[in-house]
Protein backbone atom coordinates (compact mmCIF):
# COMPACT_ATOMS: atom_id res chain seq x y z
CA UNK A 1 0.00 0.00 0.00
CA UNK A 2 1.44 3.35 -1.00
CA UNK A 3 1.09 6.79 0.41
CA UNK A 4 -2.51 7.89 1.01
CA UNK A 5 -3.91 11.41 1.15
CA UNK A 6 -6.48 11.42 3.94
CA UNK A 7 -6.66 14.91 5.42
CA UNK A 8 -6.40 18.64 5.18
CA UNK A 9 -3.02 19.08 6.81
CA UNK A 10 -3.29 22.84 7.36
CA UNK A 11 -6.45 22.46 9.44
CA UNK A 12 -5.61 19.00 10.81
CA UNK A 13 -8.93 17.54 9.75
CA UNK A 14 -9.26 14.21 8.02
CA UNK A 15 -11.58 13.76 5.08
CA UNK A 16 -13.66 11.16 6.92
CA UNK A 17 -14.58 13.74 9.58
CA UNK A 18 -15.12 16.38 6.88
CA UNK A 19 -17.50 14.01 5.14
CA UNK A 20 -19.49 13.54 8.36
CA UNK A 21 -19.56 17.33 8.92
CA UNK A 22 -20.64 17.93 5.32
CA UNK A 23 -23.46 15.41 5.63
CA UNK A 24 -24.65 16.72 9.00
CA UNK A 25 -24.69 20.29 7.72
CA UNK A 26 -25.95 19.64 4.16
CA UNK A 27 -22.76 21.04 2.62
CA UNK A 28 -22.35 20.34 -1.07
CA UNK A 29 -19.52 22.62 -2.22
CA UNK A 30 -15.89 23.08 -1.25
CA UNK A 31 -16.62 26.70 -0.36
CA UNK A 32 -19.34 25.63 2.07
CA UNK A 33 -16.92 23.18 3.70
CA UNK A 34 -14.30 25.93 3.82
CA UNK A 35 -16.67 28.39 5.44
CA UNK A 36 -17.50 25.92 8.23
CA UNK A 37 -14.05 24.39 8.79
CA UNK A 38 -11.42 26.54 7.11
CA UNK A 39 -10.27 23.49 5.15
CA UNK A 40 -8.93 24.44 1.70
CA UNK A 41 -8.23 28.04 2.71
CA UNK A 42 -4.63 27.43 3.78
CA UNK A 43 -2.30 26.04 1.14
CA UNK A 44 -5.30 24.87 -0.93
CA UNK A 45 -3.77 21.52 -1.89
CA UNK A 46 -6.70 19.65 -0.33
CA UNK A 47 -9.27 21.48 -2.47
CA UNK A 48 -9.55 18.84 -5.25
CA UNK A 49 -9.61 16.07 -2.64
CA UNK A 50 -12.50 17.73 -0.82
CA UNK A 51 -14.31 18.22 -4.14
CA UNK A 52 -13.83 14.53 -4.91
CA UNK A 53 -14.96 13.56 -1.42
CA UNK A 54 -18.15 15.57 -1.89
CA UNK A 55 -18.78 14.05 -5.32
CA UNK A 56 -17.94 10.42 -4.55
CA UNK A 57 -17.91 9.93 -0.78
CA UNK A 58 -14.32 8.72 -0.95
CA UNK A 59 -12.08 9.82 1.96
CA UNK A 60 -8.72 8.20 1.17
CA UNK A 61 -6.81 8.84 -2.02
CA UNK A 62 -3.84 7.24 -3.66
CA UNK A 63 -1.40 9.43 -5.54
CA UNK A 64 -2.68 8.10 -8.88
CA UNK A 65 -6.39 8.52 -8.13
CA UNK A 66 -8.36 10.76 -10.45
CA UNK A 67 -9.76 13.80 -8.72
CA UNK A 68 -12.78 15.93 -9.45
CA UNK A 69 -11.79 19.38 -10.59
CA UNK A 70 -12.58 21.83 -7.78
CA UNK A 71 -14.34 25.03 -8.59
CA UNK A 72 -12.35 28.21 -8.07
CA UNK A 73 -12.52 29.49 -4.49
CA UNK A 74 -15.11 32.16 -3.89
CA UNK A 75 -13.79 35.60 -3.07
CA UNK A 76 -15.29 35.34 0.42
CA UNK A 77 -12.10 33.82 1.85
Ligand code: FES
Nearest residue numbers: 008010042043046
Ligand atom coordinates in the same frame (compact mmCIF):
# COMPACT_ATOMS: atom_id res chain seq x y z
S1 FES B 1 -4.06 20.95 3.18
FE1 FES B 1 -6.01 21.88 3.31
S2 FES B 1 -5.58 24.01 3.17
FE2 FES B 1 -3.61 23.08 3.16
